[in-house]
Amino acid sequence: MKSIYKLSGINRNPAVTVALRSSSASTFTCSIHRRAFTSSAAALSAVKIQSPSRGFKTDSTTNQALSGSTTSFASSLHSDPLFSTSFDRSKQSSSSPSSTSPPSSTTSYMPGLNTTSWSSPHDSINRHQFLKDYSHLWTLLEACLESGNFERAEHVLISFSEHSDSKDLTMAVNNYLLRLSELNSKDSNVSQTWLRNISRKIPKFSPDTITRAIILKNKCLHYDYEESKIASYIRQYSTDILKHVDVLGIDMIAKIVKVCDIPLSDIDPQFRSLVQAVLEIPKESNVDASVDTTSDATSAPNATTEPTKQASEAKADKDLTTQREQQEAINTKLASFDIDSIKSLSKPGVENLNAVDSFGLKAIQHTLSGFASNSEQFNGVLDKIIPFASEKNVNNTNYIDFYKMVQQMESPESKATLEEKEKFYEAFESYNIARQKTIERRGLEGANLKWKHSHEQMRQAGALALKPLEALLWEWNLAMQPLLEQEFARIKEVVKYTTTRKAKDAHKKAVAAAAASASSATSKKTAEDDLLEFVEGENEDIDLSISDRFEYGPYLLLVNSQKLGILTILEILKLVSTGGIQEGMRTARAVLSVGKAVEMEYKIAKASKREKDIFGGLSPESLSDQSSVSALHDKIKESNLSNQVSWPSSIRAKVGSLLISLLIHVAKVPVTGKDPVTGDVVTGKAPAFFHSYQYQGGNRVGVLKVHNFLSKYISGDTPSNFLQPQLLPMLVKPRPWKSWRSGGYIYSTSSIMRVKDAPEQIAYLRAASDNGDLEQVYEGLNVLGDTAWTINTPIFKVVSKVWNTGKEFLEIPNEPGPLQAPQAPPRDADPQVRRSWLRECRKIHNEHTAKYSQRCDTNYKLEIARAYLGERFYLPHNMDFRGRAYPLSPHLNHLGNDLSRSLLMFWEGRRLGESGLRWLKIHTANVFGYDKFSFEEREQFIDEHMGDVFDSAEHPLDGEGWWQQGTDPWQTLAACMELTNAMSLSNPEDYISHLPVHQDGTCNGLQHYAALGGDIEGARQVNLVPSERPQDVYSKVLEIVQRYVNADAEEGHPLAELLKDKLARKVVKQTVMTTVYGVTFIGARAQIASQLKDKEGIDETQVYECSVYLTRKVFLAVRSLFEGAHLIQDWLGDSAAKIAKSVRLDIDTPSRRNGNRPDFMSSVIWTTPLGLPIVQPYREQKRLQVATRLQSVQLVDPYALRGVNARKQKTAFPPNYVHSLDASHMLLSAAECGRQNLQFASVHDSYWTHAADIDKMNVILRNAFINLHEVDLIAQLKNEFDQRYGGMLEYAEIPRHSVIAQRIIKARQDLAAIYRAREEEEEQQSWTDAPKRGRKKKAKKSASSTNLTVAEEIAIERERIDLLSSPEPEDVARGQSMVTPLSIVESLEPEELDALIKEANSTKKQRSVKSKTSSFIKSTEHSGSGYDKQASAAAAAEEDIDLLDDVEEDIIDEVMGDEESGATTKKTPKLDSLASAKSSTSVGVFIRLKVDAVPPKGTFDVKELRKSKYFFS
C-alpha cells in the first residue's frame, strides 16, 4: 500500500552520488518501490501482472571499473506508449520529435528512458528522472577533463552512461577523447586504446564520425600528416569524417586535403570556401592579428602543467602588449583601405564624467577607443573626404566618432567615392568584430596591471599618500595568490583519488605520519602553518573540506589564480550596497555572483580558444564568406560541452564562497580606533570585509560587510567601474537566433528564453526549437537585434552636465550623502517612541538605498553611453517566457526609463519627407504628454509651441525649460532637438532623421481582449473601431465613476460628497491599467489610496474609507465598460484553475504535506500563434541549503518535481496569455518591418521606427494584428487545452439525490471495503517482511475509516486505466469489470453529466448567495454600513466602559456562537465529505477534465481596425 504514496519518480540515485561525491565505493542497490498493489483482491491485483516491467527491484549490474561499485538506475515507470504522444500545436497537429536535436542534458525528452512527462502526457516532453544529477555530471565531466583528471572523468562518464541517451553519451565520450588526444597529441595510441577500453566498459556507446574525426586529428599530429597513416584511415571511414570542421580545424582539413589529395568536393560545401581560403594563403602571411592572445591562459591553467605565478604575470604583461599589437595591426588594416586617418572628428566638450578612473568600463572605453590617439600620419585621405575635418578639435577627444564620420562621408557634399565608402565599411566591420571579441573576453589581467601601476606610483609618492583604491586591490590580489596556489595544491591532493573515502584515508595516513615525525622534530610554526590552519580550519572539519574540495575542486581549477583573484575582487566591489544592505551585500548573492563569474570566465576563454583552434591561421572577421564563418561559429558552439549546461548553483556557491573566504582573509585596510579605556588612538589593520548575519523581520540573512574605511571610497559612481563587459551592447550584429541556445553574443551563450528555474519550460522550448517551430520567432527577434543604434550625443552632453552637478534633476537622482540616522531615543523612552524611531530609521534607510541604487543605475547608463559615443551598436534580444522581447544587455537599452530612451537613436538616418515631418511633430507632442488629442491637434500643438521647441533644443539648461514639463522630458528634449534641426533646414522634409518615433497601443491588453471577444463596445474604447478622435479609456472610466459618485452624493452619501469634486484621471488610471493583470480589490484600493493621499481636502484619516468606496466604483465602471473583456478574462482564469487543479492519472502524485490528497501537477501550457510553447512556471519551490565555506546558502532546486501553485497559475494566466499575444503581434510586425527594410524596435506595446516610415509601419502592425485575430484564438486555445488535458480529472459536484450519485456512493463503499481488506493484508505482510521498516508517514489515514481518501480513490482509478490500456486482454477485461466512480460517470452521456453539474452548481450558488453578501459589488449598494460600523467602534473605544451596554446583542451572540463552535471537533477529508463540504445536497466526483465553453464571441470584425487611426498612435 505504501507505494501509492510514494513519488516513484524521484528516488535518489546512488550511482550518480558516487560520481559526484563518491562518498562510498562499493555496492549499491537502488530499490524502486512498487506502485502496483500486491493484494489478493481479485479485481485489483491484476495490476501486478499487467505491468511486469514496473515496480521491481532492479538488478544490480556490477561494474568493475568503478572500483567494484555497483550501479543501477531505476527503470522508467511510465514508458507506456499510451503516454507518449507527441507534442503538437493544436492547429497544425502532430509532429514527431526531431531526431536531429543537438545533444543536451539540461532537458531531455526521450520517452521511455527514466522519464515521465511534465504537465501532460499528451506532449512527449518528458522529465528525466535524474535530471539534476545528469546535468551536474555533464559539467563535472568537462571540468575533470579540462583539469586533466582523466581517471575521475572516466568515473563520471561511466555513471553518466547509465542513464543518458546514446547521443548524449557519444558526445560525452567524444569530448573525453578529444581532450585525451589533445594532451597526447604525439601519441595517438593512447586515445585509441582508451576508446577500445571504454567501448568495452560501456557497451551502450557507439562511436560516430566525430569520434573518427578525433582519432584522425590525433593521427595527423602524431604522424605529422604522414600520408600513408592518414589516407588509409580516411578511406576506412569515408570522407564524412572531414565534415567535422569543429574538430579538425580548417588548417588541418586543408593540410589533409593537400596531403591526401582529396577533392574539395568531398568537403562539406558549407565550409568549402574556408578551406579553400586556407589553401590559397601563402604560408608566411598566414598571421592572424585579431585572434585571441590570451588563449594559452585558458587551456586548463591548472592542469598538470600549470604555469607558475611569475609566468602568468609575465603572460599578463604580454597580453597587454599583444593586445596593443593587435590593435595596431587593425589600424594598419584600416589604413590600408585608404582611410589613413581615423583620427577623431568628434565634437569638443564632451566632458568626462566624474568617476573613479580605473578598470571595468574604463577598460572597455580603452578597448573601444584604444587607438584613436596614435600618430599624426593618418591625416590625409580622411581630410579629403570630409571637408569639415579641418575644424576638428584635437584636444579632449578620446574616441572616434564613427557616427559623425559616416554622416559626413554619406553627406551630399562628401567626395568619397563609392569604392572608398565600401572599403571603409568593410574595414569598419572587421574592426568592430575584433573589438567586440576583445570586449567579450574581458582583459582581467589588464585590470591587474593597472592596479599594479597604481600601486607602484603610490610607492613612489611615499607612504604618507593615501593609497588609491587600485593599489589596495593589487595588494589583495597579490596576497590571494599564495592562498590560491595552496588551495590548488590541496584540491589536486584530493581529486587525484576517485572517491572521497580514498582521499580521506590517504589524508588520515598522512596526518598520522606527520604526527609521528612531528613528535621527533619539534614543530616550528611558520607562516605556512598559519595558512594551513586557516585554509584547513579545525581538524574536525578536514573530512568536510575533503568532500567539499572533491565537489568544487575540478571547477576551481579551470581558471588560473590571477584571474580568480581579480574577478573575485571585481565582483565583490560591484555588489557593495546591494540587496538593501548598508555597506555590504548578501552573502548568498556574493557567492553566487563570484561563482558565476568564474564560470563565465572559463567558458568565454574556452570558446575563444576553440575558435582559434578551429580557424587556425584564418582571421574569421576578415573573411569574405561570412555566412560560412557564422555557420562554423554555430557549429563550434553546438559541439562545445560547456555550452550545453550551466554549472549547478551549488557549485557556483561553493566556488564563490571559497574565493570570497580567501579574500576576506587577506584583504586588509588600515584602521584607527579609540581605546575605550585609555582613550588612546589605536591604529592597526582590519579586514576589509567580514562575514556576519543580519535579521530581516525574524529571518536570518548572511551578509558580507565592507569596512567603512573602504566604503568611503565607494560611491554611487563606483560600481560601473566593475561592470562585467560580457553583456554590453554589441558592436556587430548579434549572431542570429538559429536554435533555442544559439544566437546573441559571440562567445557567451544565451538562451532565447529567460526561464525561471523551470526545466519544464526549457524542455518545451527545446522540443519546439528542434522541431523547427520557432522560425517566425527567430525572424522577429533577429529584426530587433539587427536594428543599429547609436548614442544621441547632444542629449548625452546635457545629461552629463547635469550629472556632474551631483544635484537631482528630472530622472537623475542626486548624489546621496552619507546616511544620517536620527538620534536614538533613550532606552527608557516609551516603546511607542522607540517604535516610531525605528520606523523613521527604516524609512530613511529605504530612501537612501533606493536613491543609491538609482544613482548607480543611472551611472551605469551614462558610463555605457559614454563608452559607446559615436559607435554603431546593436542590442541582442531574447524573450521572457511569454514571448515578450527584452534586450540582453542591461542598464542602457530602449526598454529603460525616459532617460535611457532619450540617449538612444537609430544609427541609420532617413529623410523625413512630408509624412515624416508630421509624425515627428506628433511624436514630440506625444512624449510631451499631449497625446489624447487628434493628430491634427497634436501637430497644431507643436506648431504653436515651436518657439518652446527651439528654445528647449538650443538652451536646454539655461532656457525656458519647456521640455522639462513634458511627461517624458528627456525624450521630449531629444524630439525638440530633432525637430529644431529639421526646421533649420530650408526644407525640413530633407532632414535626415535618426530619432525613433513611437506608435503606442492604447491599453494594448484591452485591445487584445476586445479583439478576442469581438466586443464592440470594448473595441471602441480602445480604438479598434475607427474614430475621428482617439478614445481615452481612463477618461471614460473616470466619467462613469463620476456618474456613480454624483448619484451617491445626491442621496447624501458623505464619502461621495467629499469625493465628487476630487476625482481625476490619474486616480483611476493605474487601477484601470492593472485590471488587465487581475489586480485584486485590496491592491487597487492601495493604489487609489496613494493617489488620494496627496489630494487637498481629504483628511488623512479618511483616505482609507474613501479609497475603499472609490475602488468599488472603479471596479464597477471597468466591468461595465469592458464586459466582453471580463468574460474572456474569467474564462481564461477558470480554465487555468481547472487545469492547475486537475488530477493526473498517468503518474502518482501524492501531496508532500498531506498524503491523503494528491498534489496538482499540471501547469498551464499553450502555444502562441507563432508556435512558441509557453509553460507557466509557477510551482512550489523546493529549497536547498548548500553548505559553503562561509555559511550555508539557500538555493532553489529547479529540478525538484513539485506540485503547481494552482492559485498563481490561475491568476497569472489571463495576463500571460494576453501578453503572449501581444508578443506575437510584436514579433509578426517586427518580421514584416524587417522584410520591408524598416528599422524597428519595440517596448512590448510601443513600436518604434523612423518618422519617415511610420506610415508603413502603421499598415504593417495593423495587418499583423488582423492576421493574429482573424482566427478564433480562444476557440483554438480551448481545442489545445482539450487535447492536452483531456485525460486528466477534474473535481465536480453532482446532486446527491441523483441516481448516479447514489451509485457512486455505493461504489465507493464497495471499493473501500476491498481496499481496507487489502490494506490490512499488506500491513501484515510488511510486518513480516520488514518489521523494522517504518511505514511512510505520509499516508495518514484513520484505520477504522470505511471511506476512501481522495488519494486512494485516484489510485484505484489509475489502476483501472492502466488495466484498460494493457496489452493483455485479460487485464483489459479486469479493468472493464471494475466499477469505480469514474466508470460510472463515464457511462453517462456528456450532456447528462453537464446537466447534473449545472444543477448542483446552481443550488450551491443559491446557498452561498444566501449565506454571504460578500461580493464587493453587492455591498457597494450599502456602503454606508461600513462607515457606520467604523464610527461606532471608534466611539466605543473612546467612551466609558458603560458604553458596553450599547453593544448590540446580536453581535455578542454571534461571537459567542463562534466560540462555542470553535470547540467542536473537526473532520477527515474523506471523499464523500469532500463532496458534501460545500453542501450536503451534492456529491463530489472526479470527471474527465473539460474546459468550459467559450463565451460567445461578439460581432466586432477585427478588420475594421485597418481604418482606425488611433489604434496605435
Added chain:
Amino acid sequence: MSVGITPSIVEASFRKSFGRRSILNYNLSVSAIRKMKLAEYYKDNVTIIDAYPGNGIWSAALHNEIKPANHVLLEPLVGAQKFLKQFIDPSKNTLKLWPEDPFRWATYENIVTEKVITPIVHPRTEINPHLLFTCNLSTIQGEQLCVQFLNCVMNRNWIQKYGRVRMLLWIRYSTLVKLLATPGSKRRGRVSVQTEACSDTRLIIDNKMADLTLDKQKYEPLEVMTKPNDIFPTKAPIALIQVDPLEADIEQLDYFEYVIRTLFILKTRPLKEGLAILGPGALDDMGPSLRPLLNKKPADMTLEEFFLVTKAFGAWPFKPEILHDFYAESDYSLHATSVSNSSGRT
C-alpha cells in the same frame, strides 16, 4: 467578581477561552496565588493591570485573593467583554473593564491619562507592592508581546518605569522553554539569557502533560494542572510564570544585547566562530582575552560568561559603530513606475 459569584463564573466559563488558552480551574488558581503569597505582599493600595482576562477565572481568583483597590481588565474582544460584564458590579469601583487592546502601548498611557489607574512609583529596592501586572499571552502573538515585555523590563520603560513591577504571565509551553532554558539546553537562546539577565523568573503553574526539557530542579512549579479540564483548549499546554525585574543594572546594555543576539546565531559552534561575526577582526582582537571560552558553545555558556564577552567587546577599540542593522525592503517603486509609466503615458 466578588467571592459570592465565583461558582457562577466558573460554570459560565467552562470550555470558553475566546481564542486564547486559559486556565479553568479556579481552585488551583487560588492555591497558586496563596503559595505565591501575593495577598501578603500586595496589601496596600494595590492596582492590578489584568490584560486579556478572557474567561475571567484567573482574574476572579486574583481579585478575590488580593482584593485590590483597583483592578482593571484590559479586554479588547467584544465577546469577552460582554461575558465579563456579567460578573462586574458597576456599583463598586474596584473592578473595571477597559476595552482597549493591551497589545498597544498607547493603552497603558491612556489608562493613566483617563485616570483608570493611578500608578504609584516605588523605589527599585524592592518589587513594587502597589502594582501587579498579569497577562494572558497564550496566543501566537503572545510570545512576541512577552519578549517585548521583557525588553521593557530591561529598558525600564512601559509600566516598568513605575519601579520593579511583577508580571504574572500565562504563556505557551513553546515560549516557556525559550524563556527558562538553562545553559546546555537545546532551547537555550537569546531570550533565555536576556530573561536571566534582567529578571528573576519562576515557574508558578505547570502543566502536567507537557514533557518539557526544563531544569526541573531550578524551576519547581508551585502548582501543576493535571486534569484535562484544568485548561481550555484541553490539549494546548500553557504555564504561568512570575517575572520579577531585578534591581541591578545590566552593564553596557547595548553591547550585551548585540553580543547575545549575534552569538546565538551560531549557538552550537565554538565561541570563536561566533566572535568572528561580531565585527571585522573581532576574533583576532578579542580572542586572546577570552581564551578560556573560545571552545565553548554559546548554548552552553552561562550569563556570567556572556557578561565577560560583553566586557571584552566593550573594550575593543575597533568594534562596529552601528550595532543595529536596518534592511531595505526591495520596494523601489521609484524606478519601476518611471519605466511602466512611460510605456503607458498619461
Added chain:
DNA sequence: TGACTCTCTACCGACAATATCGGTATGACGCCA
C-alpha cells in the same frame, strides 16, 4: 460530518534566509554461521 485559521493580495523583468535538530534511509563493517 464544516469550520477555523492562515495566506495573500498585479503580469513581466530583476532574485534567492539560515542554523540546528531529529528521524530515516542507507551503507560500511564486523561477526558468525
Added chain:
DNA sequence: ATGCGTCATACCGATATAAGTCCTAGAGACTTT
C-alpha cells in the same frame, strides 16, 4: 558466499530566529478530531 546486527553518515524536513502587527477586506486554501 550470505545474512544479520550495529554504527556512522547523508539527506530531508521541521523549527526557531526577531519582536510591533501592516489602519482595513475578502476570497481561497488548508487542516485535522
